[in-house]
Amino acid sequence: MNIPSSIWTLLVGIVVTLVSLWYGQNHGLLPAPASDEAELVDGLFNAMLTISTGLFLIVEGALIYSAIRYRRRPGDDSDGPPVFGNIPLEILWTAVPAIIVIGIAIYSFDVYNSIGGFSPHAVHDAPIGEQAVRMPGAAIAATLSDTPPSADPNLNQEKSDAAMQDPATAAVRNADQIPQRRNAPGVGVVSPTIGASPDKEGAPPALTVNVTGLQYAWIFTYPDTGITTGELHVPVGREVQISMTANDVIHAFWVPELRLKQDAIPGRQSEIRFTPKTVGEYKLICAELCGPYHGAMNTQFVIETPEAFEQWQKEQQVASRDAQQLVAMNSADLSPAEFLAPYVSDLGIQPEMLQQIHHTHH
Amino acid sequence: MTQAQLQEGANLPALSEEPGVRKWRDYFSFNTDHKVIGIQYLVTTFIFYCIGGVLADLVRTELKTPETDFVSPEVYNSLFTLHATIMIFLWIVPAGAGFANYLIPLMIGAKDMAFPRLNAVAFWMIPPAGLLLISSLLIGDAPDAGWTSYPPLSLVTGQVGEAIWIMSVLLLGTSSILGAINFLVTIWKMRTPGMTFNQMPLFCWAMVATSAITLLSTPVLAGALILLAFDLLAGTTFFNPTGGGDPIVYQHMFWFYSHPAVYIMILPFFGLISEILPVHARKPIFGYQAIAYSSLAISFLGLIVWAHHMFTSGVPGWLRMFFMITTMIIAVPTGIKVFSWVATVWGGKLRLNSAMLFAMGFVGTFVIGGISGIMLAAVPFDIHVHDTYFVVAHLHYVLFGGSVLGIYAGFYHWFPKMTGRMLNEFWGKVHFALTIVGLNLTFLPMHKLGMMGMNRRIAVYDPKFETLNFICTMGSYLLAVSTFPFIINAIWSWMYGPKAGNNPWQALTLEWMTTSPPAIENFDKPPVLATGPYDYGMSHGDDEEVEKVPLSDEREPALAAGPNSALRADPDPKVAAHPEDRK
Numbered sequence A: 001m002n003i004p005s006s007i008w009t010l011l012v013g014i015v016v017t018l019v020s021l022w023y024g025q026n027h028g029l030l031p032a033p034a035s036d037e038a039e040l041v042d043g044l045f046n047a048m049l050t051i052s053t054g055l056f057l058i059v060e061g062a063l064i065y066s067a068i069r070y071r072r073r074p075g076d077d078s079d080g081p082p083v084f085g086n087i088p089l090e091i092l093w094t095a096v097p098a099i100i101v102i103g104i105a106i107y108s109f110d111v112y113n114s115i116g117g118f119s120p121h122a123v124h125d126a127p128i129g130e131q132a133v134r135m136p137g138a139a140i141a142a143t144l145s146d147t148p149p150s151a152d153p154n155l156n157q158e159k160s161d162a163a164m165q166d167p168a169t170a171a172v173r174n175a176d177q178i179p180q181r182r183n184a185p186g187v188g189v190v191s192p193t194i195g196a197s198p199d200k201e202g203a204p205p206a207l208t209v210n211v212t213g214l215q216y217a218w219i220f221t222y223p224d225t226g227i228t229t230g231e232l233h234v235p236v237g238r239e240v241q242i243s244m245t246a247n248d249v250i251h252a253f254w255v256p257e258l259r260l261k262q263d264a265i266p267g268r269q270s271e272i273r274f275t276p277k278t279v280g281e282y283k284l285i286c287a288e289l290c291g292p293y294h295g296a297m298n299t300q301f302v303i304e305t306p307e308a309f310e311q312w313q314k315e316q317q318v319a320s321r322d323a324q325q326l327v328a329m330n331s332a333d334l335s336p337a338e339f340l341a342p343y344v345s346d347l348g349i350q351p352e353m354l355q356q357i358h359h360t361h362h
Numbered sequence B: 001m002t003q004a005q006l007q008e009g010a011n012l013p014a015l016s017e018e019p020g021v022r023k024w025r026d027y028f029s030f031n032t033d034h035k036v037i038g039i040q041y042l043v044t045t046f047i048f049y050c051i052g053g054v055l056a057d058l059v060r061t062e063l064k065t066p067e068t069d070f071v072s073p074e075v076y077n078s079l080f081t082l083h084a085t086i087m088i089f090l091w092i093v094p095a096g097a098g099f100a101n102y103l104i105p106l107m108i109g110a111k112d113m114a115f116p117r118l119n120a121v122a123f124w125m126i127p128p129a130g131l132l133l134i135s136s137l138l139i140g141d142a143p144d145a146g147w148t149s150y151p152p153l154s155l156v157t158g159q160v161g162e163a164i165w166i167m168s169v170l171l172l173g174t175s176s177i178l179g180a181i182n183f184l185v186t187i188w189k190m191r192t193p194g195m196t197f198n199q200m201p202l203f204c205w206a207m208v209a210t211s212a213i214t215l216l217s218t219p220v221l222a223g224a225l226i227l228l229a230f231d232l233l234a235g236t237t238f239f240n241p242t243g244g245g246d247p248i249v250y251q252h253m254f255w256f257y258s259h260p261a262v263y264i265m266i267l268p269f270f271g272l273i274s275e276i277l278p279v280h281a282r283k284p285i286f287g288y289q290a291i292a293y294s295s296l297a298i299s300f301l302g303l304i305v306w307a308h309h310m311f312t313s314g315v316p317g318w319l320r321m322f323f324m325i326t327t328m329i330i331a332v333p334t335g336i337k338v339f340s341w342v343a344t345v346w347g348g349k350l351r352l353n354s355a356m357l358f359a360m361g362f363v364g365t366f367v368i369g370g371i372s373g374i375m376l377a378a379v380p381f382d383i384h385v386h387d388t389y390f391v392v393a394h395l396h397y398v399l400f401g402g403s404v405l406g407i408y409a410g411f412y413h414w415f416p417k418m419t420g421r422m423l424n425e426f427w428g429k430v431h432f433a434l435t436i437v438g439l440n441l442t443f444l445p446m447h448k449l450g451m452m453g454m455n456r457r458i459a460v461y462d463p464k465f466e467t468l469n470f471i472c473t474m475g476s477y478l479l480a481v482s483t484f485p486f487i488i489n490a491i492w493s494w495m496y497g498p499k500a501g502n503n504p505w506q507a508l509t510l511e512w513m514t515t516s517p518p519a520i521e522n523f524d525k526p527p528v529l530a531t532g533p534y535d536y537g538m539s540h541g542d543d544e545e546v547e548k549v550p551l552s553d554e555r556e557p558a559l560a561a562g563p564n565s566a567l568r569a570d571p572d573p574k575v576a577a578h579p580e581d582r583k
């Protein structure tokens, strides 16, 4: 049977298209999305993966086919046909990638806009607010009770704690070596990042959380309630704004399920906004190399129901009141830093941080 | 001597007295012959590659399990910092310069480079820079802030190690600037009479593009590093927020060099591949001009995409879009090259020897890295995978699957020219098979790791990633094993391999028109061009119809019988035309 090559081309084209379409939807390469924004990003990724699979199959297929079909037979010393070029073909394959990347660029542009990349609030100069790292000394004690008892050990917290106690880390972290934000005037720039999505433009976020990264821990403060904790809790379905900065070196805030990442840069404040969608516990990872124990700089990120969130907030506040009393009781002979020192390892923060608390508190 | 006369002898076995032979001592001296320097570059950088490879396997050994049970986290950071620095600055970049040194004068019919002494100086900066860098491991204070060395981290980790790193990279950058000047002047001024730009082999075009970006961007890196050194050693605060400096400025300066640097790392090998494919496919390169000009387009565009490494740090929203679009546009000239290569092999008579297999493997794996590169350009997706193993996978598909396979293809292809002897094909194919399998085993799973949430540069990771990491680690051991057949084959064949003849591949570029290895000044007289560099399959006497306008039509055909006749007319009956048919 002699099937004309155009039919073959057509058949191959159909198979490649079907395989690409299927794989683009069923790749299982990404963790389940946990925010509205993440779903948009996934749509973009699936589209790119579909196109990529097609391109991959075509190029690899052509190479392997050539290697088999056109290999030199022993004894054949002749040359192939002297084809130097083919203008229509060359125009075609200049146009095809051009159209593909224009398509991807427009799609990306749209997704980027929808997740708030163009939010005008995200681009402005402002001194770093005191609030970005506002941490009343008493409130920080609240985190003493912030980690709910859990059956399985929190490996990352252990690693982080161990990292903090390691003499090598302690050596690196000599306060005089590390640029401390408290001494820095700061560039005072709010790093433009991911702001409000267009439909939420102008409206303040339902919840603001200030985040400080420091070797090797994250500190979260809730300016509305004064809560300070070592893990991030947010209620589902309400837009959250994260304002972040770093104390010593560059860190990066990353929750894979949110598909969001942002560097926390000393001397700058950066922001991201998102709307959590799926209740659950996730991992918040530091994604920018920040020192030897960078790999251990993780914490819990909890998306919970509004009720659970309220409950959690109350617990935190009670704990913070208790702690305040404690401070009051002890403060006669102890500075907050001294008082908190024993808890440092539980909190995953460093004495320098406490030093800073002391400063901002007064 | 005309090319015709040169070609007369081209298919004979090598002369018994080897005119290009040199004393081994020459290779350890301040020799100014471009061929000696080229080989010095290639051998030296290959040794650094082996060191970088050992470091990579140490990194992977640590990552076999989620805990830090092999080295301490500090040592781990030094390992990947040195791995990356060595691979980039001491292997890929100078290996490209090595091929350029060896090949450019031969390909354009010149006696040597324009500035032979400068050339030797450029080479001799590399060994001390490399030893300096590696010495930091021995004194126990190796740099550990990553090869990007972002402040403020690089300012607060070990001071000595960081200073050594800066010094070493500055030396290597200087070396590559000196090399680039030399390549540009040589290609501009020393082409054999009658060779226009459009008759130049594509490797020379690639080196024009590479040298241009080297000259434009390396000084910016030097600037960044010098400022960083001031911050580190003199207490200034250019990049240090404590004193009002801005770490983002460093990132801009660093990537202004280091993004173009990825084209410094890949363009020369694009050039090599464009040389190798047509020879072994026995077909002209498809779309000569498209390939030549796309190199220039890539080098120009490469200068305006750097901030795509900073999508998650501090660049304004609209700027991200600008850099996304410029980055994506690079896919077009790159795509043109890939399609042209595929069209070159399509319908040819492929000699699937080791050089060709590596060249086709290059195209096949580079495509994967290129595709993931377009994905990374899409800002919303990059925000998710930036600084994760997805990026590590992408960069290794480009650098290992691209540059390294390209270097191997080049080694196999030009080894007969450089040494006068053939490499063993069987072991070459074993090398190829192990490399391709190892490469994909090592780096393919990393895509998924990154997307699922494994960030890069970590010694400890979430236990749920253990299986995939285990596969990667096994693949990396296979890669280590894969180099042994090559090393043994190269050393053995260099000493005892079968004589190659001057033109074992019946290639048409000028380097094959002289003896193997070439005599000290390459050609007795400036060679006269009789064919274009890729006129394979052109009519030889019997007036076949030539469909497309060949390059050689632009000049008077010097050979009435057709350009390839000398290659084919009277093959020595004792010697089979194809090395693989020889016994």
Ligand code: HEM
Binding pocket: B053, B056, B057, B059, B060, B080, B081, B083, B084, B087, B088, B091, B092, B146, B147, B148, B392, B395, B396, B399, B400, B403, B404, B442, B456, B457, B458, B459, B476, B479, B480
């Ligand atoms: C022998 C095979 C190789 C293996 C197994 C390997 C393995 C690795 C691994 C595991 C990392 C990530 C380290 C980390 O993030 O903790 C890495 C990083 C890197 N490798 Fe390789 N690699 C190999 C070859 C190469 C080659 C040939 C090049 C370049 C030409 C290269 C360039 C780099 C670069 C630039 C990085 C980034 C380092 C960083 O994030 O600072 N590698 N490699």
Ligand SMILES: [Cu+2]
Binding pocket: A213, A214, A215, A216, A250, A251, A252, A286, A287, A288, A289, A290, A294, A297
């Ligand atoms: Cu960090």
Ligand SMILES: [Cu+2]
Binding pocket: A251, A252, A286, A287, A288, A289, A290, A291, A293, A294, A295, A297
């Ligand atoms: Cu980190």
